[in-house]
Amino acid sequence: MVSPILLIAVPLILAFSVPLWGLIHKKLEKFVPLIAFGFNTYLIFRLLPFALTERTISVVIANIKPPFGINLAVGPFGLFFALIIQLVALATAFYLLSYDPPEPSDKFYMLFILLVLGSTGMVLTGDIFNLFVFLEITSISAYALTAITKTGPAAEAGFKYLLLGSLGSTLVLLGIALIYGSLGTLNMAHIAHRISGMDSRLVVAAAILFIVGFGVEAEMLPLNGWVPDAYQAAPIPVVALLSGAVAKAGLYALARVLYTLIGMPNIIMLLLTFGILTMFAGELAALRQNDIRRLLAYSSIGQMGMIMLAFGAFGVNSVFGGVLQAFTHGITKALLFLVLGVMALHTGGATDMESLRGFGRKFPYWSMLFAVGVLSTLGLPPFAGFWSKLALIIGVIIDGHPTYAALALIATFIEVFYFARLLSVIYSSKLSPKLVERSIRNTTIPLLSATFLAAIIIAVGLYPNVFFDLGDSASRALLNRAHYIFSIIGHYLQSMGGV
């Protein structure tokens, strides 16, 4: 087996090397992210057969076995999320080839690589403090990338995100301190093994700190004030990553910490409440938006709420639906934003509905790609979103929460309202005066990268078997706490004489 550590080490060395490429030739810089994520996607596909099993393996770092050293805990659940992140990162890195980055370009590419690297690290690590370090890497690069265009709204969005994000990170750190102070260990499997002996009041305190802390990245309700602003002001490729990588990593961290570390059903079910609130807040706010970027941002919040609801239902079927929905949401939102980026090239940067009225008449292929994304989000066959939404709603019903499934269905109806309005504007026969015939840049590369994402959505929709198998092992692995503990620190527990 190839070492999963290379998923982190290779992009890191490439990120540090960006200025050196720039010294040779300025044009070379933009290929670095593509090399990094091309390699990572190759690696993920090499590891994929492994994600179909239910095993979790420990990848030891610095030759010091857990719980004393840091390890990666590579299992189906983490690999599933790593796959989402890498696919979005690959499509976006390819898109960057024809994108004029904000100056200084070398710093833009470095931050870009490190954003993806941080989220990949978050979904692979087996150590709670290491999770925090990767959270910092992810969020600090995200703040900087949000504000990098240096316009007024970008600076405001970046600052808002910075405030909320650093508050979240601090709370996570405090939660880790509570656990380390009581249990004396940072390895997640070791914590999970010992947590039943911890003062339950402290466990609850730590759990709440984690929910609030990771909730910022996962776009959870009271903490997602940064989302619409950041999605509107950040450069388009960054927005694709915010929903495809950052939100997914935050969601992973929430699920991993609540299911594996804390493991208390009552606390996990808090996610139900947060999920429902987030879902309706997002969907209802999306109804009133006229700017497509903001509309998609609120829709993203709504979708994240729906996934949280599935994770909160605490059952293997609903988690199955949740991970599938996380996959389709990540890929679909990335597709929508990349297409929107090209649409904006034809209106001089405007993304409000009126400027894009009639876009579909003039550019049928581009709007078809956009429609694929919209229809998949709504959950229509033959797109990937159909299976994931179906699995989510059926799963929540099977796990004994038909009311919540009905709520998710209602949220979907709200989605139909605003997406129907969006599509009718785009395919309207009246043309917006702002639309120009030729874009200022060649759009072949964005076309290929958006087609790649749309192809994934259609392929998964038509041949969902592998997708189901991956989601199945991922959801089983998340719920199998005993196996996780044993496969990471079984050797240590045996040497201590107790299993």
Next chain:
Amino acid sequence: MIRNIFALLLILVISVFLASSIASIPFGTEKTTVGKYYLDKTIEETGSVNTVTSVVVLYRGFDTLGEVTVLFLAATGLGAILFGLREKRKRKKERPSLIMRTGTRYLFTAALLFGAYVFVHGHLTPGGGFPGGVIVATAFLMLFLAQEGFRVSEKGVKFVEALAGMTYVAIGIAGLLLVGSFLGNFLGTGIPNKLASAGIIPLIYITIGLKVGSEITGLLQNMRETTEYES
């Protein structure tokens, strides 16, 4: 008004809840499993007589690589956002005095040397790559303050920074190839208390020292405003 009172009440409730939970944790007792292990096994396993260093560079070396990246990100992010905004404000200042200009010139070499000493001896004495790097940057800060129009080469800073970071990761990958574990110690532990001991720890601390030093120097240059001196 009502909002403020509500906020205050909320803060009060949260603080009481947190304080009462934290009060029940027995900090400082011998409960910390891994902490005790590090104290007992450091010299035998790593050859470093400075336990803090062995924890930072070996036991939790992956976190340190992450923290180096976080620092790098903070510097890069700030550099990216300040780009194009700098050198706008000009303010008249009094010239640095002759004593300051001459003194810093002599102190500069000594400060550089001391910084290097601190990060090379990280496995033997208190200190290491991070403080060592900051001392190196302080040496440059002195010149920024005291010498008119002093600038470091932007390219040079970038070059050292990139190379140091890449060397750190390369040492990690060498461990993966040679002993089968990323950041694994492939050099053996050596004789404790010697300068050439503790395997890869001094190598990593040298890369960290250079990286932190060049990063913070670059950061200081970015944040500096150009000043005009009264003649």
